Amino acid sequence: MTLLLTNARIFDGVNEECAEGMSVLIDGSHIREVSEKEIRAPDAQVIDVGGKTLMPGLIDLHTHAYTADVDLTQLEKVGTPYNALHAGRMLRHGLHCGFTTMRDIGGGDWSLAKALKDKIIEGPRFFYAGKILSMTGGHGDFRDMHDSEHEFGACSCSVVGTMSVIADGIDECIKAAREELRRGAHCIKIMGSGGVTSPLDPIWMNQYRDDEIRAIVRECEERRTYVSSHCHPASGVRRSVEAGVRVIEHGTLMDAETAAFVAGKGAYVVPTLAIIFALMEGGSAMGISSVVMDKLKVAHKSAIEGLDHMRSANVKLGLGTDLLGELYDQQCREFTLRREVFEPIEILRQATSMGAEILMHEGRLGCVKPDAFADLIVVDGDPLKDIGLLSQNGERLDLIIRDGEIIKNRL
Known part of the structure; x- marks a missing residue:
């Protein structure tokens, strides 16, 4: 045409x-x-x-299409077909909001990409990172203390669910990264710190050893792609970037010194405000545990201040939303939340040209x-x-x- x-x-x-x-x-x-x-x-x-x-x-760099529930421990219970149908609903909504490109940074796979390409479902241009690499006890390990095995009896260095794979030590990390890259992953995401929605890891906890991160980075460099690291605390951000990570997801607890360091290294950050504010407002009513809500309050308290630090340091920022379950329809809210810190031109660049740069598609997208x-x-x-x-x-x-x-x- x-x-x-x-x-x-x-x-x-x-x-x-x-x-x-x-x-x-x-x-x-x-x-x-x-x-x-x-x-x-x-x-x-x-x-x-x-x-x-x-x-x-528009480009949304932080989505999870298969997350049909805000409680990530429920994803395996509702089953693959349910999660896939949610993905179709979410991706279509995003496209009709103007997001012509979305990066699935944990869970998305070649099958969903093929469904989009073959027009079985309607949605945006789709980049996926495959399953997220997590250490045992990390943000991708959703076992409770009384669980000795993962769901369906999966052991370490095995797929543990819709979102993640557990890999410990250099050899397992290399093998897990190679497997996701083999399956067409655009990049590799790791859990570089504790998170909000996982039951046992504190949000301030740094995850993976330096040598493990560097091994994953080397594998991605050989494939001419990059590592993206889930990080909330400034300490986790710094050690990830020092180890060669190119993109930080969230960066919620960023301080001024770390923001300046990230900017100096030329690394990128993809903040995700929409999920934080949406869960703060509705999480308790949706049955989110008090442990998760307590961690969420820490992220919420520092999110805007962290953006201020990143703006002052001229950190290169993309736009992401990280919405889960029924919250998918708040994707466009990211624009008004960022308005508290940024001018419209800055937000527009984050959602277009900078998104393309992060995706390594300058001149083709954005x-x-x-x-x-x-x-x-x-x-x-x-x-x-x-x-x-x-x-x-x-x-x-x-x-x-x-x-x-x-x-x-x-x-």
Whole structure:
């Protein structure tokens, strides 16, 4: 299909000044031409954008499509079909909110990617990290103290569920990383610190030894990809980055000194505010345990302050949401939460060009330029003045194009 978008005001993913009266020619799945002059394409379907803001599709870098319940210990009990159907619902919702790309950073797999590619389900461009690597007793180990074995009797260095695999020691870590990469993982995620939703590990706990992290990093470097590390405390962030980790997930308890260190190393952070605030408001009513709620309060108390430190240090940030279960429909809330710290242009860059950089897809995603993927949205209004336009579950989006295909068109 050939599409010609005319009379567009373009935000290109970087520059605050938007070019007016622009035309964009889409040929198949790619942008072929962007011009202030008239583009002649006699066979193209023409869409007059009407002077509205045309911009790159949004990128959510931290999702978990298979998590059908906020209580992650329930995922195995509801079963694979239930989790998969939830994934379809969640991914479709994200696409219709304007997220034309989503990175599943724990649990997503080749099968879900194939279902999207074959259009069995409708959803965004999909990157997946496979199962998360966790040490025994780490954030990916959801056994309680009375459990001696994992669900279904799985032992160490074995898949323990929908989200994670347990690997201890250098050899097991290397084998686990190689297995996920073999299965098409875009990157490898590790549990670099304690977390909120796991039952036994304190949120301040650093996880994995330096030599284990470095071994995983080396495996990813050989595949020309990277390691992403779940980290809340500043100490966990620092040791992960020192060991070669490229991307930090959350970074909730970041302090000023660590933020400056991360910025100096050129590493990235993907904060996730939406899940923290959503669980704080509704977690108790959803049956979240008091142990988890206590850890959640620690993250909630420091989340905004941590963002302030990262902004002051000029840390390179992406946008992520980390929503679980029925909370998936709060994905767009991330925009208004970040508004407490960032200007709209900063948030827009996080959700477009910086997301593409983190995905190692600069020039192909998060931009409006020739040879980029045709992943575009048209906003009814000016998101550079009002970022809240992107927080309304797609209601202010008049056009959504993913991979050259029109998903929604109200123009």
